[in-house]
Amino acid sequence: MILYDVIIIGGGPIGLNCALEAEKAGLSYLVIEKGTIVNSLYNYPLYMTFFSTADKLEIADIPFISTAPKPGRRDALEYYQGISRQRNININLYEEVLKVTKQENFLVETTKDKYHAKKVIISTGFYDIPNVMNVKGEDLPKVKHYYSEPYPYANQKIAVIGSSNSAVDAALETYRKGAEVTMIIRHSEISKSVKYWVKPDIENRIKEGSISAYFNAEVLEITPNTIIFKDENQTVHEIQNDFVLAMTGYLPNFEFLKACGIKLQGECLNPYYNEDTMETNVSGLYLAGVVCGGKDTHLWFIENSRIHAEIIMKDISTRI
Numbered sequence: 001m002i003l004y005d006v007i008i009i010g011g012g013p014i015g016l017n018c019a020l021e022a023e024k025a026g027l028s029y030l031v032i033e034k035g036t037i038v039n040s041l042y043n044y045p046l047y048m049t050f051f052s053t054a055d056k057l058e059i060a061d062i063p064f065i066s067t068a069p070k071p072g073r074r075d076a077l078e079y080y081q082g083i084s085r086q087r088n089i090n091i092n093l094y095e096e097v098l099k100v101t102k103q104e105n106f107l108v109e110t111t112k113d114k115y116h117a118k119k120v121i122i123s124t125g126f127y128d129i130p131n132v133m134n135v136k137g138e139d140l141p142k143v144k145h146y147y148s149e150p151y152p153y154a155n156q157k158i159a160v161i162g163s164s165n166s167a168v169d170a171a172l173e174t175y176r177k178g179a180e181v182t183m184i185i186r187h188s189e190i191s192k193s194v195k196y197w198v199k200p201d202i203e204n205r206i207k208e209g210s211i212s213a214y215f216n217a218e219v220l221e222i223t224p225n226t227i228i229f230k231d232e233n234q235t236v237h238e239i240q241n242d243f244v245l246a247m248t249g250y251l252p253n254f255e256f257l258k259a260c261g262i263k264l265q266g267e268c269l270n271p272y273y274n275e276d277t278m279e280t281n282v283s284g285l286y287l288a289g290v291v292c293g294g295k296d297t298h299l300w301f302i303e304n305s306r307i308h309a310e311i312i313m314k315d316i317s318t319r320i
């Protein structure tokens with residue numbers, strides 16, 4: 001039986017950073033990833049641009065060279081997968097962790113095998129579970145919670161739900177490929193967190209009427225040919241609709257965190273961890289990356305959570 005010093009669940013940017021820090025600390029480790037390397041980034045919209053500059057996305061001081069001031073999805077895939085290849089990161093792919101049990105050490109059960117480790121880090125992100133609207137018709141095939149590229153939507157009537165970066169990018173891209181776009185927005189304005197160079201674009205397209213937008217609005221029902229919503233005056237509209245791009249965000253896997261024994265706190269179901277060590281209420285079980293924010297998925301991103309790997313390894317090194 002192999003007993004790893006640490007098993008890292010999730011091979012996103014932060015999981016990879018944990019692996020590099022573990023190696024630096026001389027610890028034996030294994031990363032277990034349910035998809036490809038940086039699977040969430042692989043599933044991002046094809047032509048997305050990060051809001052961060054390349055240097056802010058770097059891990060382990062390895063330079064991220066990008067010709068554009070803000071890198072895109074392909075640049076990031078090249079960077080992180082390149083690191084994994086060149087640094088020979090010990091990672092099992094297309095293997096999902098199903099269960100983590102604390103015994104004398106940890107037993108980690110996956111879709112393929114069972115593993116043992118003295119410590120476990122959960123860096124599973126939040127991109128796998130859409131934050132659903134819970135309205136009738138949401139399960140129709142025309143409703144998409146992931147947006148990839150604009151071309152399928154040419155000449156189609158699109159409803160974009162939400163007003164964050166993902167919604168705004170989807171609205172602008174599809175509009176520019178000939179879609180008739182209506183945005184249905186729960187809040188009173190376009191989100192303040194929308195990329196500063198994109199915000200004027202969407203606001204001006206709405207102002208000039210190229211893209212319709214309803215603020216303080218709520219989706220009531222989706223039918224095969226229409227979408228029904230109420231506006232801020234409580235007036236109910238039913239408009240023709242071919243596709244719904246529900247950019248309503250994503251959630252960490254709370255059931256998995258609970259099953260691991262991690263306490264979830266407050267309205268946002270924030271998983272408990274000690275900020276000085278990133279250790280959860282389960283001794284030897286750590287959290288890293290954007291999973292730390294619970295439902296508040298805007299709290300952490302690559303820029304500010306890269307540091308988690310270093311904090312965790314410092315703690316593990318003194319205890320192993």
Ligand SMILES: Cc1cc2nc3c(=O)[nH]c(=O)nc-3n(C[C@H](O)[C@H](O)[C@H](O)COP(=O)(O)OP(=O)(O)OC[C@H]3O[C@@H](n4cnc5c(N)ncnc54)[C@H](O)[C@@H]3O)c2cc1C
Pocket residue numbers: 009010011012013014015032033034035036037038039040041044045048049050051052095096097098123124125126127128166256288289290291300301302303304305
């Ligand atoms: C469109 C978009 C743009 C963004 N732009 C920026 C930006 O400009 N700058 C910035 O700093 N941040 C940005 N973010 C946020 C940040 O990039 C991501 O949230 C980032 O991927 C977080 O890294 P992570 O390693 O914590 O989680 P993730 O990258 O989500 O990695 C988690 C990994 O865990 C795997 N996994 C999940 N469950 C299991 C399981 N049970 N078993 C095995 N593997 C599992 C997943 O497949 C995934 O690969 C953006 C996010 C989005 C969605």
